[in-house]
Amino acid sequence: MGSDKIWEEVLKEAKNHISEQEVNTWLKPIKVGELRGDFIQLIAPNRLYKNWFEEKYLNVVKKIFNETLSIEAQTIQVVTKSSTKQKKHTAQTVSSSVTIDVYTTNLNKQYTFDNFVVGNSNNFAHAACMAVADGYFHTYNPLFIYGGVGLGKTHLMHAVGNRLLEKFPKLRVLYISSENFTNEMISALKSKKMDEFREKYRKVDVLLFDDVQFLAGKQRSTEEFFYTFNSLYDSQKQIILTSDKTPAEIPEMEERLTTRFAWGLIADIQPPSVEEKTAILMKRAELMNIDLNEKVALFIAENLKSDNVRELIGALIRLSAYSSFNGEPITIELAKKTLDRFLIKKDKIITFDTILKVVTEYFNVKLSELKSKKRTKSIAYPRQIAMYLMREKLNCSLSEIGEIFGGRDHSTVLHSINSIEKKLKKDKELQETIKILEKSLYN
Template identity: 55%
Template sequence: AHAASLAVAESPAKAYNPLFIYGGVGLGKTHLMHAIGHYIQNVNSKSKVVYVSSEKFTNELINSIKDDKNVEFRNKYRNVDVLLIDDIQFIAGKERTQEEFFHTFNALYEADKQIILSSDRPPKEIPTLEDRLRSRFEWGLIADIQAPDFETRIAILKKKADVENLNIPNEVMVYIATQIKSNIRELEGALIRIVAYSSLTNREINVDLATEALKDIISSRNTRQITIELIQDIVSSYYNLKIEDFKSSRRTRNVAFPRQIAMYLSRKLTDTSLPKIGEEFGGRDHTTVIHAYEKISQSLKKDENLQNTVTELTKKINQK
């Protein structure tokens, strides 16, 4: 993702268009988006670069409709050299926003202007995203931001320590990097927590102190993780079925509906990709998982019994 971002920053609309960056929370997507925008403007101060979150884009669209200022709204987002939209997944399910962004995308793309989007998942895994947008998001390059490896985690901690002017022993950084593997935000948070704990207890920073300071975080990470197998086990037992029923080709309602609930919970309670979820349910396609997720999501809005069932199942899963 970083190499692709640099290529786009150096040659907007010529390297990859659109550039679609995805990754989990705290991995630096927003930071990367801002860095691209700043780089482009530093190289060419005349470039018109606009960064916006999808939520702000939607809110501005709503206000433009309410105040009859559609022309001003379109001019703002279609007369730019680079448009960066953060958390684009949140336009899914919003028909008017998707319609407006579809035309904005086309206008910019046809004018050879750079489009950069970020999301917490790839386009094919965004439920209720229109197919015409999904296909356009896949026209350019889809780049994922991975969780940092050990060496990168150490580098992040050293950088944070330098910025904050902190004197942290190397063995403490190694300890943090070994225990916290998820994202930048949690790494930096762990470092600050250790420094605060040292200040409060008036003790020097070492591995023993770091272990004490992070014990709650580390112990919670060592608790049992929610897996698809666990979800299948809980849901199948609740409906007096066997896990094998979820993986079978049976389509009768007494099997199909619980299977859809299990797929829905797998999407909600785990970070597993849609294709992998489908695989765990008898090799089904990811579109089947999307359909199940959307069907249960819609039913939950109006079916109180289903709401109670899903709440109870979620509680059982979390208690295991």
């Protein structure tokens, strides 16, 4: 029986001991390298598979060889494809046979899963990151996380890297922002060290690439990243990307890259709810030994202008510092005084121009386009939302709103408003959008 047939029998029997998904994910990519006496060599695609196989499945496979297939397997050596080209050492069972050079991960050790607050706004992205950190590399590759600034994308990415290194200290994990990637590439071009640059990125086991949208429009950086992505993906290395938009919505990004970004799993992070922001404040206060009661945390969560988690923590630090410097306990009154310019001004007068400004900035459209006759979705949708807000916040007549938007008749305006009201009942993303816009009106 050939080695391929033998491994097929191992896979078939393994399904009686572990789940079929685990067999397909972790055992199927393994190949038999050598069968020599009581020595068996197995070849894993890369270090991720090697380390995970040795930790989780080596004993199961050894038992199948010995008991089910009656193939004596005193020693099973697991190597990677790259190491098979090197001179073979004396056969022995090893927990890890690959030597990793000292390198910089760029990981922030403070970003962990333990201090990440999970809620409805981020639970899907969190679950996907946990799965990758637990070893489901092949299943979610690439993992693409998108959402607004300061919502926790970078935190989750670092948490994956930190968790993986806890489990597999010899993995090559590298975090890099698109800006630093571009800067390093420019430096390598100037110093004629592109081979070293490419080797650095293409030999990692896990690449954590932050703010990939900033590669758009940078032809040379995009091209270099395209080939790096292909090299890692073809070698079954894990790639995690973050962006402020979905792959299809990144302007000026090459289609050959956006299609690759969508090969794996796309997970979003929405702005946190008031309850989630309160929980974030309480959790961070606990970690920082800040005496914060829930009523004050709730007040900040409800009234802070921004949904950005970083700004939320910044407000907490500012409040704590003021309390410490002046010897005052943290109360709602102190929060009002200390954070005044960061809080929503609920007595602010809202006008047509206020709504138009907020909507055009949020959707990145021109005011002239909003008032034009264009009916493309990218223009019509923001226009409908602006009409809805004018009706809700200013109680304007349909004809008044129609005049603002180039003399549209009242039936067109009514249809737009009704369309938004209908979608609001079921569309959670639209609900969050309206909430953000309403808050921005008072900034």
